[in-house]
Amino acid sequence: MATPRKQVLIDTAYRLFNQHGYHATGIDRILADSGVSKATLYKHFKSKEELILEVLQQRHEQLYAMLERAMQENKSSHPALALFDALNNWFQSEHFYGCNFIKAGGEYPQIQDPIHSFSAWHKNSVSQLLSRYLPENQQYLSNAFCLLADGAIIAAQIRGQKDAAKQAKIFAQQLLTAHI
Amino acid sequence: MATPRKQVLIDTAYRLFNQHGYHATGIDRILADSGVSKATLYKHFKSKEELILEVLQQRHEQLYAMLERAMQENKSSHPALALFDALNNWFQSEHFYGCNFIKAGGEYPQIQDPIHSFSAWHKNSVSQLLSRYLPENQQYLSNAFCLLADGAIIAAQIRGQKDAAKQAKIFAQQLLTAHI
DNA sequence: ATTGAAATGAACAGGTCTGTTCACTATCCT
DNA sequence: AGGATAGTGAACAGACCTGTTCATTTCAAT
Numbered sequence: 551m552a553t554p555r556k557q558v559l560i561d562t563a564y565r566l567f568n569q570h571g572y573h574a575t576g577i578d579r580i581l582a583d584s585g586v587s588k589a590t591l592y593k594h595f596k597s598k599e600e601l602i603l604e605v606l607q608q609r610h611e612q613l614y615a616m617l618e619r620a621m622q623e624n625k626s627s628h629p630a631l632a633l634f635d636a637l638n639n640w641f642q643s644e645h646f647y648g649c650n651f652i653k654a655g656g657e658y659p660q661i662q663d664p665i666h667s668f669s670a671w672h673k674n675s676v677s678q679l680l681s682r683y684l685p686e687n688q689q690y691l692s693n694a695f696c697l698l699a700d701g702a703i704i705a706a707q708i709r710g711q712k713d714a715a716k717q718a719k720i721f722a723q724q725l726l727t728a729h730i
Numbered sequence: 731m732a733t734p735r736k737q738v739l740i741d742t743a744y745r746l747f748n749q750h751g752y753h754a755t756g757i758d759r760i761l762a763d764s765g766v767s768k769a770t771l772y773k774h775f776k777s778k779e780e781l782i783l784e785v786l787q788q789r790h791e792q793l794y795a796m797l798e799r800a801m802q803e804n805k806s807s808h809p810a811l812a813l814f815d816a817l818n819n820w821f822q823s824e825h826f827y828g829c830n831f832i833k834a835g836g837e838y839p840q841i842q843d844p845i846h847s848f849s850a851w852h853k854n855s856v857s858q859l860l861s862r863y864l865p866e867n868q869q870y871l872s873n874a875f876c877l878l879a880d881g882a883i884i885a886a887q888i889r890g891q892k893d894a895a896k897q898a899k900i901f902a903q904q905l906l907t908a909h910i
Numbered sequence: 911a912t913t914g915a916a917a918t919g920a921a922c923a924g925g926t927c928t929g930t931t932c933a934c935t936a937t938c939c940t
Numbered sequence: 941a942g943g944a945t946a947g948t949g950a951a952c953a954g955a956c957c958t959g960t961t962c963a964t965t966t967c968a969a970t
Contacts, residue, residue: 569839570839571753571839573751573753573837652832653839655828656828656833656887657751657753657754657833658751659748659749659833670890673885694901696881697877697878697882697894698878700881700885701880702877702881703884704880704881705853705876705877705880707836708849708850708853718877721874725901725904728904728905728907
């Protein structure tokens, strides 16, 4: 069963946005790479912005599910630390181009922009997910883990520091044990 | 004494890049806002890319000098912690739109791109500056502080969490005291 | 007052951008 | 067989993009 055209567009756009950025990726390039006609794109999405939002929406669902699974499986000493194992796997993969939401929030800096506010919402929901896997008396560490995680993403993306997640995990561990 | 045209262009471009991003800011908008003619721009800069690089260069010098001064003045309990006080001041200012270098590295994702590699170089030089203000036996904390700092920048920029630097400072303090 | 450097304004070239429209085709369901 | 659904290809509009060119103006230093 062939992939529906709409999904082909989303997948292609996702890849191109990652490789080249949102503004730098034109509609025509997405169409050429996906082999879909322009009329079809504008039947499924009323604008480029809507396509971007759907790409981010799907990416959010993937990521959220992946993190939740990782923390439930709990291979690390503490469930919340599994976040950094997941990050590490991501950084090692060929398809790591930084965080979509950080980059989208950077390219659309106005907080009232739907793309920016969706990115903010995503980051908030990850923070809340994290706090569900921290004990009652260590809720405040959710913020620390978010800082370390986003910092690691930046280090890996900008500086090419692919071991950033491993380092972040060590520091997160130290914070956990510092206050038991 | 009037500001030279070249500097007017750099200042205007800096503001517009911050407010709207690099791709989203066209040359014509920079010219209109600065009141400089197009011929003059292309006498001082051979391309838009060169203008971006000079904007980043000046920003790097400002930032680096500011951080070095903050750590030398050393109003916090530990010189390296002054980084977070500086970040906090920045986040509170009206002119905070996130880190130029993170956003530039996001909009120009190819590591061989001069804009991306300059951003990487900037982040590395801040990391080295930091390690100069950490004792011999705590050098590894330079990485931790970088992660916390960049994470705080993202939290403030994307999520509007303006107290991110204050939180980051607390966690940095805990890491410092955890290993004395 | 003259010269020379610096900047201007305006037009132009050649692309690229998003988004629209329309006649036509392929496919599946009944 | 007939009709609905989905997609194609191509052309078009109108705006915006970077970068070039050149005749003209401004202005400070000599």
